[in-house]
Amino acid sequence: MEVLRWLIPLLAVVAIFVMGARAVLSLSRSxxxxxxxxxxxxxxxxHTKTRGSVVIEVVLWFALIIPGLLYSLWRQSTRQKVxxxxxxxxxxxxxxxxxxxxxxxxxxxxx
Ligand SMILES: [Zn+2]
Incomplete structure (x- = not known):
């Protein structure tokens, strides 16, 4: 399980990054x-509506880290006020x- 040694910290870093981006976006909400x-x-x-789908997000995350990250950021940045x-x-x-x-x-x- 050599892979897990770097994968888990990497996922943790990415999760923190996504949470941070989400927090910044919600702070800038007027x-x-x-x-x-x-x-x-x-x-x-x-109310806010997030575009895209959680399923695609998870699949991208498991398949490839970078597209998953980009997809998460795209979803967060295209949230709409409804x-x-x-x-x-x-x-x-x-x-x-x-x-x-x-x-x-x-x-x-x-x-
Ligand atoms: Zn209305």
């Missing part, structure tokens, strides 16, 4: 109020001229 252009729902806590109400990735910042106009439109529609 806490602005967002409005959905599809349904008009407003939220401060959008509307908690309708699930569309059509959220814009509410505190902008467009966002305010949209909020007015949607609140006017309800009345």
């Amino acid at each position: 806490e602005e109020s967002l409005i959905c252009t599809t349904c008009g729902a407003q939220t401060d806590t959008p 509307c908690p109400a309708c699930g569309n990735a059509t959220l814009i910042v509410a505190n902008t001229p467009d966002g305010r106009k949209l909020a007015e439109q949607f609140s006017g529609r309800k009345r």
Whole structure:
């Protein structure tokens, strides 16, 4: 089991790297109020949707380390904010001229 001697520390390093990248990305996430252009729902806590699949990620990791690493980074960097109400990735910042106009439109529609 000579292979395990370097494989386990390598996997540990990579796991720490991926966790770090994830932490950095979540720190840079803004806490602005967002409005959905599809349904008009407003939220401060959008859901996130990660592209790609966990299965492919795991297969790549087991087959080859580098593509697995790149795939993990791609998935983390392409995470999208999605509307908690309708699930569309059509959220814009509410505190902008467009966002305010949209909020007015949607609140006017309800009345
Ligand atoms: Zn929506």
